Amino acid sequence: MIVVIDYNVGNVKSVCNAFEYLGCAAKLSCAPTDIEDAWGIVLPGVAAFGYAVSALGSLAELIRRVASAGKPLLGICVGYQMLFESSSEYGRHKGLGLLGGQVVPIPPGRVIPHMGWNLVELPEGMRLFTGLGRQKHFYFAHSFCAEVTDAEAKIAYTDYRFEMTASVQKENIYGTQFHPEKSGKAGLKVLQNFHDICERGAQKC
Amino acid sequence: MLTRRIIPCLDVKDNRVVKGVNFLNLRDAGDPVELGARYSDEGADELVFLDITATIHSRKTIVDLVRDVAENVFIPFTVGGGIQTVGQMDELLRSGAEKVSVNTAAVANPNLLAEAAQRFGNQCVVLAIDARRSKDRPDRWQVCVKAGSEPTDIDVVEWAVKGEQLGAGEILLTSMDADGTKAGYDNELNKAVTEAVNIPVIASGGAGSLDHLYDALIDGGADAVLMASITHFENYTITQMKEYLRDRGIPMNL
Known part of the structure; x- marks a missing residue:
């Protein structure tokens, strides 16, 4: 089961x-026990960074802990931005610090905003993009973007x-600046891939 | 490279898609969820749903509609019509809309744009402007509110600039003079606004043929084109539009 925060x-x-459309088991929850038990976690987000961080509150520490222990984590848009160390959107805000960068x-x-469908070059070895070829529109x-120093x-x-x-992968931490849930068939494939990564991880345990 | 967008617009009344001419004489164009899903399958880049009745009763219906669409359509969609508060925006965004558009309420209370941007980020906040060419000064346009029924003395270009400063992340610019006529977009209007702001502008009102789309993107400088009549009544498919524009050198998601 994937937990969407x-x-x-x-x-x-x-x-x-x-996920439901894909037939993947997923649950919307903010319960700490669900987060602990999940195969993987999705941190979505349509919000300003500061609002999102304060809305996440004490869950931030739990998410950081389980992700550091190896549970797959996918951040989307502001959820992806929160994986970094800090943001300067409407003031200075600290992120989860799971990825190095601002x-x-x-x-x-x-x-600006960067709004619409843009072509993403998909390097080999990024597991979210398995089966999608060399480039796809997402x-x-x-209006903000990550400068990755990791x-x-x-x-x-x-x-x-x-x-x-457009997207980052570091061990079990995944992030997309784009919205896979709104990127048509290619986006659904990204979510299916994340689900498969989580399922494989759960079977190993 | 960022592609230009093709955006079918679904005006919704009593849970049906309708389309008129110059905001009047409405024709039925089908079921909103079915039509939305069909456009998504055909390759539409985004959808816009406008609740054109915008009454207390229709507010509930539109939230249900957003939920239905979000379960079946996996491309972004904007919802507008009668939205007055940050709370209403929150409900629509949480129900699955990617963006919300405001028009009359932002004119009455411009600070709504700032409040919404700080809460949701400006990429969620679309300022819809219904523009009518001024009778006294044909090189200017006036902002109209309440579904176009009430002209104001606000200048469209000045309002667009102010909207951007307040926190709007996109402008949905409808020419009331051109709407539903299929005679082409008002590209003087589009150009005046796209040159004045730095946020994306969706040109709306007047699409009748494929070259109209090209002209709005090139002459009007629009980032996206919105259309209703020519897709609902099946003059052109989304694919036909995109292939035509791509063949004329415009980057499209195909």
């Missing part, structure tokens, strides 16, 4: 809907007139 921000339901404004000189909607992180980029991080 329910923490009073927008669009958590859409991630559950996508969340900063998209550089000026282009339309749906983005954001040497161990594998990164997939997209071109927004600069090389922008």
Whole structure:
């Protein structure tokens, strides 16, 4: 069972809907026992960073702990941004610090937010993209982006007139700046892949 | 590279999709969930659902509709029509909408845009503007509210700039003069707004042929084109639109 963290921000339901559509077992919950027992965790998020961090509250520490112990974790959009050390959206906010890097404004000189479908180059070895080929379009909607400083992180980029991080993988920690739950068939495949990663992990235990 | 977007618009009344001309003479165009799912399958980049009745009764219906759509459609969609509070936005976003659009309520209380942006992030907040060309100054447009029924003396370009400053992350710009006419978008309007703001602008109102879409994206500078009549009544499929635009050199998600 995958647990999608329910923490009073927008669009958590859409991630559950996508898993349900795929026939994958997933549950929307903020109960610590569910999080401890889950095969894997999805941290979704449509919110401003500061609001999301305060809405997550004490769950942040639990998520950091179980993720550090090896449970697969997928952060989406603001949920992905929260995996980094800090953000400067509407003030300075600390993130979970599971990935090295900062969340900063998209550089000026282009339309912001970065909104719509952009082509992501999919490097080999990023497990979320198994079976998707070398590049696919995904749906983005954001004004801030991560500057990754983590040497161990594998990164997939997209071109927004600069090389922008679209997805990160470091051991059991996964993140997508784009919304797989809103990216049509390619996005559903990303969620299916995450589910399969979690299921394989659960069978090993 | 970021692609330009094709966005079918579903005006919803009494749980049916309808479409009129210049906001009047409504025709039935089908079931909103079925039509939304069909457009998603055909390759639409996004959908917009507008509750054009926007009454207390329809508010409940639209939340149910958002839930239904979100269970069946896995592309982003915006919901608008009669939204007045951050609480209502929260309910729609939590039910599965990616973005919410506000029009009349933002004119009455511009601070709503700022409150919403700080809570949800500006990428969730769409400022819908219904624009009518001014009779006295044909190079200007006036903002109309209450589903276009009430003209104000607010200038469209100035309002768009102010909306961006307050926290809107996107502008849905409808030309009331062109709406439903299939005579082409008002690209003077689109150009005036896209040159004044740095957030994405969706051109709306007037799509009748494939070259109209091209003109709105190139001459009007729009990031996305919204259409209703030409998709609902099956003049063109989404694929036809995208292939045409791609063949003319515009990056599309195909």
